Amino acid sequence: MTYSSDTPMNIGTRGSPLALAQAYETRDRLMAALNLPETAFKVHTIKTTGDRVQDRPLSEIGGKGLFTKEIEEAMLSGAIDIAVHSMKDMPVDLPDGLVIDCILPREDVRDGFLSPSVTGIAELPQGAVVGTSSLRRRAQLQHRRPDLQVVEFRGNVQTRLRKLSEGVAQATFLAMAGLKRLDMPADTATPISPDDMLPAIAQGAIGIERRKGDEAAAAALALINDTDTQTRLFAERALLRGLDGSCQTPIAGLALLDGDRIKLRGEVLRPDGSESLTDTQSGARSDAAEIGAEMAARLRPRMGSNFF
Numbered sequence: 001m002t003y004s005s006d007t008p009m010n011i012g013t014r015g016s017p018l019a020l021a022q023a024y025e026t027r028d029r030l031m032a033a034l035n036l037p038e039t040a041f042k043v044h045t046i047k048t049t050g051d052r053v054q055d056r057p058l059s060e061i062g063g064k065g066l067f068t069k070e071i072e073e074a075m076l077s078g079a080i081d082i083a084v085h086s087m088k089d090m091p092v093d094l095p096d097g098l099v100i101d102c103i104l105p106r107e108d109v110r111d112g113f114l115s116p117s118v119t120g121i122a123e124l125p126q127g128a129v130v131g132t133s134s135l136r137r138r139a140q141l142q143h144r145r146p147d148l149q150v151v152e153f154r155g156n157v158q159t160r161l162r163k164l165s166e167g168v169a170q171a172t173f174l175a176m177a178g179l180k181r182l183d184m185p186a187d188t189a190t191p192i193s194p195d196d197m198l199p200a201i202a203q204g205a206i207g208i209e210r211r212k213g214d215e216a217a218a219a220a221l222a223l224i225n226d227t228d229t230q231t232r233l234f235a236e237r238a239l240l241r242g243l244d245g246s247c248q249t250p251i252a253g254l255a256l257l258d259g260d261r262i263k264l265r266g267e268v269l270r271p272d273g274s275e276s277l278t279d280t281q282s283g284a285r286s287d288a289a290e291i292g293a294e295m296a297a298r299l300r301p302r303m304g305s306n307f308f
């Protein structure tokens, strides 16, 4: 079958401005690749548990896939055909019957530092308050600056910028990818080199999920898959899997390609930042997933028990 105005491809997404920007980017790429008009696609916004609960840290609500469950149910029921996700937020295991084999070209992988008063972590005064809801960023920050105070900072990009302007914290972090996809002014944040703060696994990458048997969706998505980004995510997500990690564990990882070689850097931290373990491994890009798994196997004995 082919998609048309009468039988459009139904695209599911969360409703935040960033999620919508990612869904429209996906639609635009599919329009170009399939040479179809806008009317051959329909974007459906779906509210998830994670969107609904705003007053508690995510780690407290618990459970897997807080931002994906309702969307995946809509896909399994046939209400939508594909779902657009930030790969950074995706668990390593997907529900039975669903697959992600389409990854869009990666945006800026770096974290951004945002503050109305200073331009970097080093300049923050002793004891300053920093807002973040990311366990990784919290641990990395406290590892470098144990004097800083970290407060919980939930909500979408716009909410966090508002909290910063209200003075709830003196600084915060946001992924450069999100800011760029939202067309925020370039001076909104100062990019932090991955050498100073290793980003989250899959940061800046968008993945598109579909039903396993849906050959029409598979054929369409194959046209817009970026194999370079996909390969980098094979390595990074294999590391995450090998460490039994999720977005609730302080793990960082970044793979870079150099011709037919791939180089993976990984970091695990104790949640209070008291310890950071890092590792680096290079290999053939065809071995991306093995490299991630091997790194996890090397880190595990170094971590001992109850590391996280």
Ligand SMILES: NCc1[nH]cc(CCC(=O)O)c1CC(=O)O
Binding pocket: 086, 087, 088, 089, 173, 174, 175, 176, 177, 178, 202, 203, 204, 205, 206
């Ligand atoms: N966990 C929230 C989340 N998921 C994806 C992004 C930004 C886009 C990306 O990293 O791909 C963000 C916000 C942030 O970390 O600033």
